[in-house]
Amino acid sequence: MNQQEMTIKRISTGEGSKRRRRLLSKIVLYLILIVIAALMAIPFVWMLSASIKADREVFQMNPFVLIPKSPKWSNYKDIWTKIPMLTFVRNTVILTIVVTFLQLLTSSFAAYAFAKLNFRGKAGLFLAYIATIAMPWQVYMVPQFLMMRKFGLNDNLLAIICLQAFSAFGVFLMKQFYEGIPSELNEAARIDGMNEYQIYATIMLPLSKPALSTLTIFTFVNTWNDYLGPLIYLKSVENKTIQLGLKMFISQYSSDYGLIMAGSVLSLIPVLVIFMILQQYFVEGVASAGLKG
Amino acid sequence: MSNEKSQELDRMQDELNEMMREIMSGKIRGKEKTKKLRKVDRMQRIISKRRSGEMFSRAFKKDLVSYSFIAPNFIGFAVFTLVPIVFAFALAFMKWDGSNEITWSGIENFKRMGSDIFFQAALKNTIIYCIGTVPLSMIFSLGLAVVLNQKVKGRGIFRTLSFFPYVGSLVAVTAVWKMLFHPSKGPINALLYYVFKVPQDQLPQWFSGSLVLLSLILFSVWKYMGYYMVIYLAGLQNISPDLYEAASLDGAGTWDRFKYITWPQLRATTFFVVVMLTINCFKIYDIAIMLAGGGSGELTTSATVLVYYIYQKAFIDWDLGYSSAVAMVLFLIVLVITIIQFAGEHIREQ
Numbered sequence: 001m002n003q004q005e006m007t008i009k010r011i012s013t014g015e016g017s018k019r020r021r022r023l024l025s026k027i028v029l030y031l032i033l034i035v036i037a038a039l040m041a042i043p044f045v046w047m048l049s050a051s052i053k054a055d056r057e058v059f060q061m062n063p064f065v066l067i068p069k070s071p072k073w074s075n076y077k078d079i080w081t082k083i084p085m086l087t088f089v090r091n092t093v094i095l096t097i098v099v100t101f102l103q104l105l106t107s108s109f110a111a112y113a114f115a116k117l118n119f120r121g122k123a124g125l126f127l128a129y130i131a132t133i134a135m136p137w138q139v140y141m142v143p144q145f146l147m148m149r150k151f152g153l154n155d156n157l158l159a160i161i162c163l164q165a166f167s168a169f170g171v172f173l174m175k176q177f178y179e180g181i182p183s184e185l186n187e188a189a190r191i192d193g194m195n196e197y198q199i200y201a202t203i204m205l206p207l208s209k210p211a212l213s214t215l216t217i218f219t220f221v222n223t224w225n226d227y228l229g230p231l232i233y234l235k236s237v238e239n240k241t242i243q244l245g246l247k248m249f250i251s252q253y254s255s256d257y258g259l260i261m262a263g264s265v266l267s268l269i270p271v272l273v274i275f276m277i278l279q280q281y282f283v284e285g286v287a288s289a290g291l292k293g
Numbered sequence: 294m295s296n297e298k299s300q301e302l303d304r305m306q307d308e309l310n311e312m313m314r315e316i317m318s319g320k321i322r323g324k325e326k327t328k329k330l331r332k333v334d335r336m337q338r339i340i341s342k343r344r345s346g347e348m349f350s351r352a353f354k355k356d357l358v359s360y361s362f363i364a365p366n367f368i369g370f371a372v373f374t375l376v377p378i379v380f381a382f383a384l385a386f387m388k389w390d391g392s393n394e395i396t397w398s399g400i401e402n403f404k405r406m407g408s409d410i411f412f413q414a415a416l417k418n419t420i421i422y423c424i425g426t427v428p429l430s431m432i433f434s435l436g437l438a439v440v441l442n443q444k445v446k447g448r449g450i451f452r453t454l455s456f457f458p459y460v461g462s463l464v465a466v467t468a469v470w471k472m473l474f475h476p477s478k479g480p481i482n483a484l485l486y487y488v489f490k491v492p493q494d495q496l497p498q499w500f501s502g503s504l505v506l507l508s509l510i511l512f513s514v515w516k517y518m519g520y521y522m523v524i525y526l527a528g529l530q531n532i533s534p535d536l537y538e539a540a541s542l543d544g545a546g547t548w549d550r551f552k553y554i555t556w557p558q559l560r561a562t563t564f565f566v567v568v569m570l571t572i573n574c575f576k577i578y579d580i581a582i583m584l585a586g587g588g589s590g591e592l593t594t595s596a597t598v599l600v601y602y603i604y605q606k607a608f609i610d611w612d613l614g615y616s617s618a619v620a621m622v623l624f625l626i627v628l629v630i631t632i633i634q635f636a637g638e639h640i641r642e643q
Binding site for chain 2: 128163282
């Protein structure tokens, strides 16, 4: 290595250049972040902007205005009368709350037994759950529909509840989490004279907030946003969910862009709110669950 | 009589103790041991039942508590999931229109697929969609996770934002996409026309013909990348910071650190993400319906997918047996992917 090369090397590893390089990589990092954030946010910004525009303003590009001079707030009022939005919202709220509640309750209940109790047939029962976790619902949706029809549940909200509320995934997620809680806790509580139901309610349940939050997000989002399930079962207008109703509106009034976007914004609010409230536990919950079909 | 009974019980207890000693001594192992343990358990139940003179043994009562925990979920799960699954397997070998007599048709349904061009188009489109979506989603979600794992200002906001597409309802976000990519009025094509000078008659028709699958792929990557990013984030947080520290002492640059530490350390996560992505891609249905579906939600041959074909055969044509047979193809694909996953995990553990 000759003198010149050594000097160059010394300079390039010098403090000043190091700091400059770090600054440069910081800038690149933020540039990437801003581009990604823009890609993620633009559709939502567009949605909000279009929801307060008149139909002829929506596609006006030259110049593009984010907030029109006279915002058409009436879009948010008219959508409730153009379609029976209130009925759709009511149906979706009922479904989502009942399904999420049943899912949390029955999954955590069953998972407690699988994680912390010993009983005959445990392995076999759990195998039944595991074996179906990778089974896509689409594979058995047809026979399930035929069965529900036989039960007289066709065009009935109860069908969607039955179909969504008892998932193998919920049991699996909760069991994974409970297994991370030391069993000594249960032993100590048993010695103190608590029965299993008390241990579940007073010790395990309060400890499993991250798993319960994750399961709530998944169940809430899936039920609220589900399309294929309600499409198969809910035929009459008074039973439709917000997704079906919005889709119906889009195919009937395909060029009422402002109204479509106002309806879309309304349909997004509840899931976004739930997600923002519970998201602090989400990474942890996904990490412990992993499996989601 | 009662004397006889107690004698018999004592004899059983002795036998039981003998067995326990045998197990404790550690002479028997593996399968033999589990078999013995099960026998011990059974005998204990019998003895305690006879001793107490009650209907059920104490162990059985303890089991009942466990069963009471499981029952609420299991009953619903068995009725609404297990039964239909069994029914689905049977139906694949039947011919039924939902109201008339069911008839056995053997493998007739599966033979039909060989000459069914619509089925083949659906399968082909689904596979192309998967081949496009899986690697792109993986690369983007990994990149996003790596960037968001750095110490950057406003990290929380960026994380939340990248999750919006995932939680946003499909009907709403597809409605926006259809406007953004509107062939004649949308801003994307306006950009191509004004800035990139693409002639008007060559502007892409995003939701019909040959571009449909590309649109589905782009949309899916956008919508689901936040979810897989969270899985990658969880994986990244498991990598020990010492590794990076050692690397930067050795003077490794950003790319070297990624290549020699992050990527190999994330192998398990990547494997899992790819498997999950592939399975979910094969289940595509509603994205296709909403982006490329006609007024009543029908799909043309260039956009049809496997689940849509299952739906169409069952709920439009009422060809239930054939629909179930197509569903079995979907099941087999997912099963093979799952087996590959299990095998992969097994290899890793060894």
